[in-house]
Amino acid sequence: MELGSAGTVTILAEAIFQLANLFSNKDAEQKKIESQIRKYKIKKINENELLLYLRQLDY
Numbered sequence: 001m002e003l004g005s006a007g008t009v010t011i012l013a014e015a016i017f018q019l020a021n022l023f024s025n026k027d028a029e030q031k032k033i034e035s036q037i038r039k040y041k042i043k044k045i046n047e048n049e050l051l052l053y054l055r056q057l058d059y
Contacts, residue, residue, distance in 0.1 A: 014038075017038065039054060039056075040052050040053060041053055041055050
């Protein structure tokens with residue numbers, strides 16, 4: 001379980017995201033794609049490279 005303010009913010013952000021999805025007009029496939037993308041973090045390495053990694057590995 002996540003601890004501290006970062007964990008609380010993550011939980012609140014997920015709740016807001018799920019609530020927005022509930023009232024969204026997007027199709028189920030688009031919602032699924034967006035949900036899967038949210039599992040990752042993106043870190044800019046340099047001007048031409050980005051690092052994509054699972055949020056779970058950040059803790």
